[in-house]
Amino acid sequence: MTLRSNITLIGMPGAGKSTLGILLAKALAKDFVDTDVLIQQRQGCTLQAYQKAHGLEAFAQLEAEVVGALTLDNTVISTGGSVVYSREAMSRLAAHSVVVFIDVPLDVLQQRIHNMESRGIVQKPGQSFELLFQERWPLYEAAADIRIEADHHAMDAVLALMIDALSKNHQGTADV
Template sequence: MAADVLRGIVLIGMPGAGKSTIGTGLAQRHGLPLVDTDRLIEREEGQSLQAILDQRGYLALRSIEERVLLANNFTGKVVATGGSAVYSTAAMAHLKCFGPCVFLDIPLAEITARVQNLESRGIAGPPGLSLADVYAERLPLYRQYADIVVAGGGLDEQGLLLALEAALGLECKDPSD
Protein backbone atom coordinates (compact mmCIF):
# COMPACT_ATOMS: atom_id res chain seq x y z
CA MET A 1 0.00 0.00 0.00
CA ALA A 2 2.84 2.45 0.75
CA ALA A 3 3.73 2.58 -2.96
CA ASP A 4 0.16 3.73 -3.72
CA VAL A 5 0.68 6.71 -1.42
CA LEU A 6 3.26 8.06 -3.85
CA ARG A 7 0.41 8.29 -6.38
CA GLY A 8 -1.83 10.05 -3.88
CA ILE A 9 -4.44 9.50 -1.20
CA VAL A 10 -8.13 10.38 -1.37
CA LEU A 11 -10.00 10.96 1.90
CA ILE A 12 -13.78 10.60 2.01
CA GLY A 13 -16.26 10.89 4.85
CA MET A 14 -18.87 13.03 6.50
CA PRO A 15 -18.46 16.72 7.23
CA GLY A 16 -16.68 16.84 10.57
CA ALA A 17 -14.89 13.52 10.04
CA GLY A 18 -11.53 15.28 9.94
CA LYS A 19 -10.66 14.94 6.24
CA SER A 20 -9.09 18.40 5.99
CA THR A 21 -7.41 18.29 9.40
CA ILE A 22 -6.04 14.76 9.07
CA GLY A 23 -5.23 15.38 5.40
CA THR A 24 -3.14 18.40 6.38
CA GLY A 25 -1.21 16.37 8.95
CA LEU A 26 -0.67 13.47 6.57
CA ALA A 27 0.47 15.77 3.76
CA GLN A 28 2.94 17.60 6.02
CA ARG A 29 4.37 14.42 7.52
CA HIS A 30 4.92 12.77 4.14
CA GLY A 31 5.89 15.74 1.99
CA LEU A 32 2.82 15.74 -0.23
CA PRO A 33 0.66 18.69 -1.21
CA LEU A 34 -2.88 18.83 0.16
CA VAL A 35 -5.92 19.66 -1.96
CA ASP A 36 -9.10 20.46 -0.05
CA THR A 37 -11.73 20.10 -2.77
CA ASP A 38 -14.25 22.29 -0.94
CA ARG A 39 -11.74 25.16 -1.02
CA LEU A 40 -10.96 24.34 -4.67
CA ILE A 41 -14.67 24.68 -5.53
CA GLU A 42 -14.91 27.96 -3.61
CA ARG A 43 -11.87 29.40 -5.42
CA GLU A 44 -13.13 28.35 -8.84
CA GLU A 45 -16.68 29.62 -8.20
CA GLY A 46 -15.65 32.76 -6.30
CA GLN A 47 -18.08 32.11 -3.46
CA SER A 48 -18.58 29.88 -0.44
CA LEU A 49 -20.27 26.50 -0.62
CA GLN A 50 -23.11 27.90 1.48
CA ALA A 51 -23.59 30.81 -0.95
CA ILE A 52 -23.75 28.35 -3.85
CA LEU A 53 -26.34 26.31 -1.94
CA ASP A 54 -28.38 29.39 -1.04
CA GLN A 55 -28.34 30.84 -4.55
CA ARG A 56 -28.39 27.76 -6.79
CA GLY A 57 -29.40 24.79 -4.63
CA TYR A 58 -27.81 21.53 -3.58
CA LEU A 59 -28.03 19.85 -6.99
CA ALA A 60 -26.10 22.73 -8.55
CA LEU A 61 -23.42 22.39 -5.88
CA ARG A 62 -23.14 18.66 -6.56
CA SER A 63 -22.85 19.35 -10.28
CA ILE A 64 -20.15 21.97 -9.71
CA GLU A 65 -18.31 19.58 -7.40
CA GLU A 66 -18.38 16.85 -10.05
CA ARG A 67 -17.12 19.23 -12.75
CA VAL A 68 -14.29 20.53 -10.56
CA LEU A 69 -13.21 17.06 -9.47
CA LEU A 70 -13.21 15.73 -13.04
CA ALA A 71 -11.22 18.72 -14.30
CA ASN A 72 -8.30 18.29 -11.91
CA ASN A 73 -5.27 16.04 -11.75
CA PHE A 74 -4.58 14.91 -8.18
CA THR A 75 -1.42 12.89 -8.84
CA GLY A 76 0.87 12.77 -5.81
CA LYS A 77 -1.53 14.71 -3.59
CA VAL A 78 -3.51 14.14 -0.43
CA VAL A 79 -7.09 14.95 -1.42
CA ALA A 80 -9.61 15.94 1.24
CA THR A 81 -12.92 15.66 -0.58
CA GLY A 82 -16.19 17.33 0.22
CA GLY A 83 -18.60 15.00 1.96
CA SER A 84 -20.86 14.90 -1.09
CA ALA A 85 -18.21 13.78 -3.62
CA VAL A 86 -19.59 10.25 -3.31
CA TYR A 87 -22.81 11.24 -5.08
CA SER A 88 -20.91 11.29 -8.39
CA THR A 89 -19.91 7.92 -9.81
CA ALA A 90 -17.78 9.65 -12.44
CA ALA A 91 -15.96 11.83 -9.91
CA MET A 92 -15.25 8.88 -7.63
CA ALA A 93 -13.92 6.79 -10.52
CA HIS A 94 -11.67 9.72 -11.44
CA LEU A 95 -10.45 10.21 -7.86
CA LYS A 96 -9.64 6.51 -7.49
CA CYS A 97 -7.13 6.88 -10.34
CA PHE A 98 -4.92 8.92 -8.01
CA GLY A 99 -4.54 6.49 -5.13
CA PRO A 100 -6.48 4.62 -2.51
CA CYS A 101 -9.80 6.02 -1.36
CA VAL A 102 -9.86 6.09 2.44
CA PHE A 103 -13.13 6.43 4.35
CA LEU A 104 -12.67 8.15 7.71
CA ASP A 105 -15.50 6.35 9.50
CA ILE A 106 -16.61 8.47 12.45
CA PRO A 107 -19.78 7.53 14.36
CA LEU A 108 -22.81 9.80 14.01
CA ALA A 109 -22.68 10.89 17.65
CA GLU A 110 -19.16 12.25 17.18
CA ILE A 111 -20.06 13.92 13.87
CA THR A 112 -23.04 15.57 15.55
CA ALA A 113 -20.84 16.85 18.38
CA ARG A 114 -18.28 18.26 15.90
CA VAL A 115 -20.64 19.86 13.36
CA GLN A 116 -22.31 22.75 15.15
CA ASN A 117 -22.73 24.97 12.07
CA LEU A 118 -25.07 22.81 9.99
CA GLU A 119 -27.00 25.81 8.64
CA SER A 120 -23.85 27.53 7.32
CA ARG A 121 -21.53 24.60 6.61
CA GLY A 122 -22.44 24.17 2.96
CA ILE A 123 -23.64 20.57 3.18
CA ALA A 124 -25.01 19.53 -0.21
CA GLY A 125 -28.33 17.92 0.58
CA PRO A 126 -32.02 18.66 0.24
CA PRO A 127 -33.31 21.37 2.57
CA GLY A 128 -34.71 20.05 5.83
CA LEU A 129 -32.51 16.96 6.11
CA SER A 130 -30.99 16.50 9.53
CA LEU A 131 -27.35 15.56 9.97
CA ALA A 132 -28.55 12.06 10.92
CA ASP A 133 -30.50 11.87 7.63
CA VAL A 134 -27.45 12.94 5.62
CA TYR A 135 -25.31 10.42 7.50
CA ALA A 136 -27.77 7.59 6.82
CA GLU A 137 -27.94 8.51 3.13
CA ARG A 138 -24.17 8.79 2.62
CA LEU A 139 -22.82 5.95 4.77
CA PRO A 140 -23.51 3.22 2.16
CA LEU A 141 -21.82 5.38 -0.52
CA TYR A 142 -18.71 5.92 1.60
CA ARG A 143 -18.47 2.19 2.18
CA GLN A 144 -19.05 1.45 -1.51
CA TYR A 145 -16.18 3.66 -2.68
CA ALA A 146 -13.71 2.97 0.13
CA ASP A 147 -10.60 0.99 -0.64
CA ILE A 148 -9.68 1.34 3.03
CA VAL A 149 -11.87 2.11 6.05
CA VAL A 150 -10.30 3.75 9.09
CA ALA A 151 -12.54 3.43 12.15
CA GLY A 152 -12.00 6.73 13.93
CA GLY A 153 -14.55 6.50 16.71
CA GLY A 154 -13.09 7.75 19.99
CA LEU A 155 -9.76 8.74 18.42
CA ASP A 156 -8.30 12.19 18.79
CA GLU A 157 -6.53 13.90 15.88
CA GLN A 158 -3.19 12.23 16.58
CA GLY A 159 -4.78 8.83 17.04
CA LEU A 160 -6.71 9.12 13.78
CA LEU A 161 -3.58 10.20 11.91
CA LEU A 162 -1.66 7.21 13.27
CA ALA A 163 -4.53 4.86 12.39
CA LEU A 164 -4.60 6.27 8.85
CA GLU A 165 -0.85 5.85 8.43
CA ALA A 166 -1.06 2.27 9.70
CA ALA A 167 -3.91 1.49 7.30
CA LEU A 168 -1.85 2.91 4.43
CA GLY A 169 1.26 0.96 5.45
CA LEU A 170 3.21 4.13 6.13
CA GLU A 171 5.88 4.55 8.75
CA CYS A 172 3.96 5.44 11.89
CA LYS A 173 5.56 7.74 14.37
CA ASP A 174 4.23 9.87 17.15
CA PRO A 175 3.04 13.14 15.54
CA SER A 176 4.36 15.07 18.57
CA ASP A 177 7.96 14.03 17.77
Protein backbone atom coordinates (compact mmCIF):
# COMPACT_ATOMS: atom_id res chain seq x y z
CA MET A 1 0.00 0.00 0.00
CA THR A 2 1.35 3.40 -0.97
CA LEU A 3 1.52 5.98 1.78
CA ARG A 4 -1.62 8.17 1.61
CA SER A 5 -2.51 7.39 -2.02
CA ASN A 6 -6.13 6.92 -0.96
CA ILE A 7 -8.86 9.39 -0.07
CA THR A 8 -11.20 8.39 2.75
CA LEU A 9 -14.57 10.07 3.14
CA ILE A 10 -16.08 10.30 6.62
CA GLY A 11 -19.24 11.94 7.92
CA MET A 12 -22.75 11.35 9.12
CA PRO A 13 -25.25 9.09 7.39
CA GLY A 14 -26.86 11.16 4.65
CA ALA A 15 -23.76 13.32 4.07
CA GLY A 16 -23.35 11.89 0.58
CA LYS A 17 -20.17 9.87 1.12
CA SER A 18 -21.11 7.08 -1.28
CA THR A 19 -22.43 9.33 -4.04
CA LEU A 20 -19.57 11.81 -3.71
CA GLY A 21 -17.08 8.97 -3.47
CA ILE A 22 -18.11 7.58 -6.84
CA LEU A 23 -18.02 11.04 -8.41
CA LEU A 24 -14.64 11.83 -6.85
CA ALA A 25 -13.15 8.50 -7.96
CA LYS A 26 -14.33 9.14 -11.50
CA ALA A 27 -13.00 12.72 -11.52
CA LEU A 28 -9.58 11.70 -10.17
CA ALA A 29 -9.25 8.37 -12.03
CA LYS A 30 -9.20 6.35 -8.81
CA ASP A 31 -10.89 3.14 -7.75
CA PHE A 32 -13.87 3.28 -5.37
CA VAL A 33 -14.78 1.17 -2.35
CA ASP A 34 -17.74 1.55 0.03
CA THR A 35 -17.00 -0.14 3.35
CA ASP A 36 -20.71 -0.55 4.14
CA VAL A 37 -21.10 -2.55 0.93
CA LEU A 38 -18.02 -4.65 1.82
CA ILE A 39 -19.57 -5.45 5.21
CA GLN A 40 -22.89 -6.43 3.61
CA GLN A 41 -21.14 -8.63 1.05
CA ARG A 42 -19.05 -10.32 3.73
CA GLN A 43 -22.05 -11.01 5.97
CA GLY A 44 -24.64 -11.68 3.28
CA CYS A 45 -27.17 -9.33 4.87
CA THR A 46 -27.97 -5.67 5.33
CA LEU A 47 -26.25 -3.58 7.99
CA GLN A 48 -29.53 -3.27 9.88
CA ALA A 49 -30.13 -7.04 9.84
CA TYR A 50 -26.63 -7.68 11.15
CA GLN A 51 -27.06 -5.12 13.94
CA LYS A 52 -30.43 -6.60 14.94
CA ALA A 53 -29.02 -10.12 15.05
CA HIS A 54 -25.67 -9.40 16.71
CA GLY A 55 -25.86 -5.99 18.39
CA LEU A 56 -23.97 -2.73 18.09
CA GLU A 57 -20.73 -3.92 19.68
CA ALA A 58 -20.44 -6.85 17.28
CA PHE A 59 -21.13 -4.52 14.37
CA ALA A 60 -18.46 -2.07 15.54
CA GLN A 61 -15.96 -4.95 15.77
CA LEU A 62 -16.92 -6.20 12.31
CA GLU A 63 -16.57 -2.71 10.82
CA ALA A 64 -13.13 -2.31 12.42
CA GLU A 65 -12.06 -5.72 11.04
CA VAL A 66 -13.25 -4.95 7.51
CA VAL A 67 -11.57 -1.53 7.48
CA GLY A 68 -8.42 -2.95 9.08
CA ALA A 69 -8.15 -5.58 6.34
CA LEU A 70 -8.19 -3.04 3.50
CA THR A 71 -5.07 -3.02 1.35
CA LEU A 72 -5.85 -0.41 -1.25
CA ASP A 73 -3.91 2.02 -3.41
CA ASN A 74 -5.21 4.96 -5.40
CA THR A 75 -8.75 4.44 -4.10
CA VAL A 76 -11.56 6.62 -2.80
CA ILE A 77 -12.97 4.92 0.30
CA SER A 78 -16.48 5.73 1.49
CA THR A 79 -16.89 4.69 5.10
CA GLY A 80 -19.85 4.01 7.32
CA GLY A 81 -20.67 6.89 9.64
CA SER A 82 -19.69 4.88 12.71
CA VAL A 83 -16.11 4.12 11.62
CA VAL A 84 -14.85 7.04 13.76
CA TYR A 85 -15.66 5.05 16.90
CA SER A 86 -12.75 2.71 16.12
CA ARG A 87 -9.37 4.27 16.84
CA GLU A 88 -7.64 1.34 15.15
CA ALA A 89 -9.69 1.67 11.96
CA MET A 90 -9.21 5.44 11.80
CA SER A 91 -5.49 5.11 12.46
CA ARG A 92 -5.19 2.63 9.61
CA LEU A 93 -7.21 4.81 7.26
CA ALA A 94 -5.22 7.93 8.20
CA ALA A 95 -1.92 6.13 7.56
CA HIS A 96 -2.90 5.39 3.95
CA SER A 97 -5.41 8.13 3.12
CA VAL A 98 -6.14 11.79 3.13
CA VAL A 99 -9.23 11.82 5.36
CA VAL A 100 -12.01 14.15 4.21
CA PHE A 101 -14.91 15.02 6.52
CA ILE A 102 -18.06 15.90 4.59
CA ASP A 103 -19.67 18.25 7.08
CA VAL A 104 -23.40 18.59 6.50
CA PRO A 105 -25.61 20.49 8.97
CA LEU A 106 -28.03 18.51 11.11
CA ASP A 107 -31.15 20.05 9.55
CA VAL A 108 -30.02 19.05 6.05
CA LEU A 109 -29.23 15.49 7.19
CA GLN A 110 -32.66 15.20 8.79
CA GLN A 111 -34.28 16.27 5.51
CA ARG A 112 -32.27 13.71 3.53
CA ILE A 113 -32.79 10.64 5.72
CA HIS A 114 -36.25 9.15 5.47
CA ASN A 115 -35.42 5.53 6.27
CA MET A 116 -33.89 5.69 9.77
CA GLU A 117 -35.12 2.20 10.73
CA SER A 118 -33.82 0.39 7.65
CA ARG A 119 -30.70 2.41 6.92
CA GLY A 120 -28.41 0.57 9.34
CA ILE A 121 -27.41 3.65 11.33
CA VAL A 122 -25.35 2.67 14.35
CA GLN A 123 -26.96 4.36 17.32
CA LYS A 124 -27.79 3.37 20.86
CA PRO A 125 -31.37 2.37 21.64
CA GLY A 126 -33.41 5.50 22.25
CA GLN A 127 -30.65 7.82 21.01
CA SER A 128 -31.98 10.58 18.78
CA PHE A 129 -30.33 11.44 15.51
CA GLU A 130 -29.55 14.88 16.95
CA LEU A 131 -27.67 13.36 19.90
CA LEU A 132 -25.85 11.01 17.54
CA PHE A 133 -24.80 14.02 15.44
CA GLN A 134 -23.54 15.86 18.54
CA GLU A 135 -21.62 12.78 19.66
CA ARG A 136 -19.94 12.10 16.32
CA TRP A 137 -19.20 15.60 14.99
CA PRO A 138 -16.12 16.21 17.18
CA LEU A 139 -14.79 12.75 16.26
CA TYR A 140 -15.09 13.51 12.56
CA GLU A 141 -13.45 16.89 12.96
CA ALA A 142 -10.55 15.41 14.96
CA ALA A 143 -9.97 12.62 12.43
CA ALA A 144 -10.08 14.79 9.30
CA ASP A 145 -7.21 16.21 7.30
CA ILE A 146 -9.75 18.25 5.35
CA ARG A 147 -13.25 19.39 6.30
CA ILE A 148 -15.67 20.25 3.52
CA GLU A 149 -18.61 22.39 4.63
CA ALA A 150 -21.26 20.92 2.36
CA ASP A 151 -24.18 22.98 3.71
CA HIS A 152 -26.94 23.15 1.13
CA HIS A 153 -24.62 22.79 -1.88
CA ALA A 154 -25.51 20.51 -4.77
CA MET A 155 -23.34 17.40 -5.18
CA ASP A 156 -21.38 18.87 -8.11
CA ALA A 157 -20.50 21.95 -6.02
CA VAL A 158 -19.38 19.79 -3.09
CA LEU A 159 -17.32 17.69 -5.50
CA ALA A 160 -15.61 20.83 -6.80
CA LEU A 161 -14.87 21.96 -3.23
CA MET A 162 -13.36 18.55 -2.45
CA ILE A 163 -11.16 18.49 -5.54
CA ASP A 164 -9.93 22.02 -4.80
CA ALA A 165 -9.21 21.20 -1.14
CA LEU A 166 -7.43 17.97 -2.06
CA SER A 167 -5.30 19.84 -4.58
CA LYS A 168 -4.33 22.40 -1.93
CA ASN A 169 -3.68 19.63 0.60
CA HIS A 170 -1.41 17.85 -1.89
CA GLN A 171 0.56 21.07 -2.26
CA GLY A 172 1.02 21.20 1.51
CA THR A 173 -1.84 23.57 2.29
CA ALA A 174 -4.61 21.94 4.34
CA ASP A 175 -6.81 25.05 4.69
CA VAL A 176 -10.27 24.72 3.18
